[in-house]
Amino acid sequence: MKNEVITKESLAPKIVKLIISAPEIAAKAEPGHFVVVRLDETAERIPLTLADFEPNQGTITLIIQEIGQSTAKINQMKVGDSFLDILGPLGTPYPVQGSKRVVGIAGGLGAAPLYPKLKALKKKGNEIITILGALRQDLLIYEAELRAVSEQLIITTDDGSYGQQGLVTKPLEEILKTKQVDEVLAIGPLPMMEACCQITKQFGIKTLVSLNAVMVDGTGMCGGCRVKINGENKFCCVDGPTFDGLAVDFNELRHRQRYYQAEERAAYQTEQGAKESCRCRVN
Ligand SMILES: Cc1cc2nc3c(=O)[nH]c(=O)nc-3n(C[C@H](O)[C@H](O)[C@H](O)COP(=O)(O)OP(=O)(O)OC[C@H]3O[C@@H](n4cnc5c(N)ncnc54)[C@H](O)[C@@H]3O)c2cc1C
Numbered sequence: 106m107k108n109e110v111i112t113k114e115s116l117a118p119k120i121v122k123l124i125i126s127a128p129e130i131a132a133k134a135e136p137g138h139f140v141v142v143r144l145d146e147t148a149e150r151i152p153l154t155l156a157d158f159e160p161n162q163g164t165i166t167l168i169i170q171e172i173g174q175s176t177a178k179i180n181q182m183k184v185g186d187s188f189l190d191i192l193g194p195l196g197t198p199y200p201v202q203g204s205k206r207v208v209g210i211a212g213g214l215g216a217a218p219l220y221p222k223l224k225a226l227k228k229k230g231n232e233i234i235t236i237l238g239a240l241r242q243d244l245l246i247y248e249a250e251l252r253a254v255s256e257q258l259i260i261t262t263d264d265g266s267y268g269q270q271g272l273v274t275k276p277l278e279e280i281l282k283t284k285q286v287d288e289v290l291a292i293g294p295l296p297m298m299e300a301c302c303q304i305t306k307q308f309g310i311k312t313l314v315s316l317n318a319v320m321v322d323g324t325g326m327c328g329g330c331r332v333k334i335n336g337e338n339k340f341c342c343v344d345g346p347t348f349d350g351l352a353v354d355f356n357e358l359r360h361r362q363r364y365y366q367a368e369e370r371a372a373y374q375t376e377q378g379a380k381e382s383c384r385c386r387v388n
Pocket residue numbers: 139149150151152153154155167168169170171172173174175176177214217218316317318319320321346362365366369370373
């Protein structure tokens with residue numbers, strides 16, 4: 106059935122992978138596209154990146170990290186449950202070109218949006234070096250998938266529980282000092298992407314990032330996802346989410362992302378409180 110969850114897998118604490126039946130979206134999907142999902146009539150509209158798509162099977166893959174009320178509800182879905190609607194594919198696809206050496210960098214959940222781009226780059230014959238970083242080993246996702254599309258995969262964890270100890274920026278700097286690199290593609294938390302851009306700027310290397318501005322309609326109508334690129338206003342949902350990282354105004358984006366923090370935290374706490382009281386009643 107359309108929009109139905111076909112498989113569900115837990116990848117890490119609070120991170121779930123869903124394969125969903127969505128033939129029309131899978132048929133048109135390209136790396137860099139995202140969808141906006143709604144669970145039911147009263148649900149918020151949630152933008153999620155296509156972590157993969159299989160046009161022949163009519164499926165899309167979404168990877169969701171529970172960070173608030175809506176993502177908590179999505180991650181409670183079971184096989185056989187359906188989204189009320191899934192809008193997409195949305196956004197401007199990532200421009201996949203060939204004959205390059207590309208360094209892909211994923212921080213935490215960033216591995217999901219990075220994977221389809223690297224997969225497409227690999228198909229075009231690019232040489233790919235990937236750096237995958239997370240806070241700790243149990244939070245690393247997509248290691249096997251990223252290894253399969255990379256000539257070299259470097260893993261970093263902040264606490265040193267797996268791979269090199271430290272941040273992704275350390276191996277990035279080492280690579281740029283010793284190898285000629287044509288493009289860097291960095292996807293992850295805002296501070297990570299900003300730190301990567303500060304390094305690549307010194308080497309004058311083209312750097313693309315994927316921005317998670319707060320979105321409402323996802324189609325360029327509401328203005329909610331406005332970001333400043335090279336001093337010009339752009340909409341993340343239609344002009345992005347992939348942008349030239351060296352041109353992004355990270356300060357403004359950081360400020361805009363905090364707009365609804367108090368309300369979001371209150372909604373999540375209410376949801377968690379309701380779950381706890383349900384458990385008490387069952388027990
Ligand atoms: C283009 C794009 C692709 C994304 N892809 C993924 C993905 O593949 N997997 C994934 O887990 N998350 C993804 N996100 C982030 C995801 O949309 C948010 O985590 C989700 O909307 C949070 O909703 P919530 O109710 O659970 O949390 P809330 O408590 O409402 O919000 C928590 C934080 O999530 C962000 N957020 C909240 N609402 C939105 C919104 N409408 N649009 C964007 N960000 C929001 C804000 O930073 C906020 O502080 C993506 C966001 C964008 C813009």
